[in-house]
Amino acid sequence: MKNKLEKKIIIKVTDLFKSFNNNVVLKNINFQLLEGESLAIIGESGSGKSVLLKNIIGLLLPDKGSIEINNVEMVNLPRNLKEKILLDLGITFQHGALFDSLKIWENIIFKVANKEKMNVKQGKQLALSIIKQLGLQPDILDLYPSEISGGMQKRVAIARAICGNPKILLFDEPTSGLDPVTGSLIDKLIKTAVRTVGGSAITITHDMASVCRIADKVLLIDKQTISWSGTPEEMFKSANPKIQEFIKPINSEIFFK
Ligand SMILES: Nc1ncnc2c1ncn2[C@@H]1O[C@H](COP(=O)(O)OP(=O)(O)OP(=O)(O)O)[C@@H](O)[C@H]1O
Numbered sequence: 001m002k003n004k005l006e007k008k009i010i011i012k013v014t015d016l017f018k019s020f021n022n023n024v025v026l027k028n029i030n031f032q033l034l035e036g037e038s039l040a041i042i043g044e045s046g047s048g049k050s051v052l053l054k055n056i057i058g059l060l061l062p063d064k065g066s067i068e069i070n071n072v073e074m075v076n077l078p079r080n081l082k083e084k085i086l087l088d089l090g091i092t093f094q095h096g097a098l099f100d101s102l103k104i105w106e107n108i109i110f111k112v113a114n115k116e117k118m119n120v121k122q123g124k125q126l127a128l129s130i131i132k133q134l135g136l137q138p139d140i141l142d143l144y145p146s147e148i149s150g151g152m153q154k155r156v157a158i159a160r161a162i163c164g165n166p167k168i169l170l171f172d173e174p175t176s177g178l179d180p181v182t183g184s185l186i187d188k189l190i191k192t193a194v195r196t197v198g199g200s201a202i203t204i205t206h207d208m209a210s211v212c213r214i215a216d217k218v219l220l221i222d223k224q225t226i227s228w229s230g231t232p233e234e235m236f237k238s239a240n241p242k243i244q245e246f247i248k249p250i251n252s253e254i255f256f257k
């Protein structure tokens with residue numbers, strides 16, 4: 001399936017609804033992620049950003065609607081087929097979720113090692129090549145997640161997501177809680193992953209500096225639905241009152257230099 005500009009549609013969400021009992025979280029969600037595109041999703045805390053991501057990866061089941069990844073309908077897909085598709089995705093969760101009982105290097109190569117055989121030396125080498133890009137030191141490779149700081153755990157989770165160069169990347173708040181230097185390092189990595197591997201990314205973020213650095217397109221979730229979308233440049237010109245609230249504290253000239 002291709003869109004007007006002949007770009008392949010990687011993820012297509014159509015008429016998605018999700019409630020928890022009487023709490024309507026998402027309604028009538030429609031959007032596409034195209035090949036080579038970097039999408040940022042913004043919205044107030046509690047607006048349903050993480051719920052949307054969890055629906056896309058099948059951790060939550062929508063009440064209604066369709067989610068296609070590379071033209072395969074994910075909703076109600078048998079578990080073994082769903083897992084096969086998810087193996088090709090690089091995902092980070094908002095709250096870390098490293099395997100406590102595995103060393104850092106084992107965490108990082110986990111998915112790749114499930115697909116191809118490698119010995120300890122090769123595994124550590126692969127993990128090392130990735131953590132270097134994230135500004136982490138080699139001596140953490142043999143530690144366990146509980147032995148490194150929260151910000152380091154966050155970077156290890158990103159290393160695990162990008163290991164094996166997956167073509168689809170889904171990040172939930174990858175830079176929150178990190179210092180600005182590390183945050184901008186991670187933004188560069190996301191951008192590089194999209195540009196050089198020909199991948200596509202969805203990044204949920206509160207960080208408007210990140211949005212300007214990484215996004216081709218921004219989606220705003222407000223009042224349970226996508227109430228605005230556009231480029232970062234359009235965002236700074238938008239009169240939409242909710243968008244205004246997000247950009248008010250920011251001097252856009254800093255980011256578009
Ligand atoms: N498993 C669940 N069961 C019941 N309600 C849930 C569940 N997961 C999320 N919710 C509710 O869905 C709403 C949206 O939550 P979500 O985590 O998607 O917000 P968010 O936009 O990611 O917020 P934040 O920016 O704080 O991460 C909240 O009201 C939350 O309480």
Ligand SMILES: [Mg+2]
Binds near residue numbers: 051172
């Ligand atoms: Mg969230």
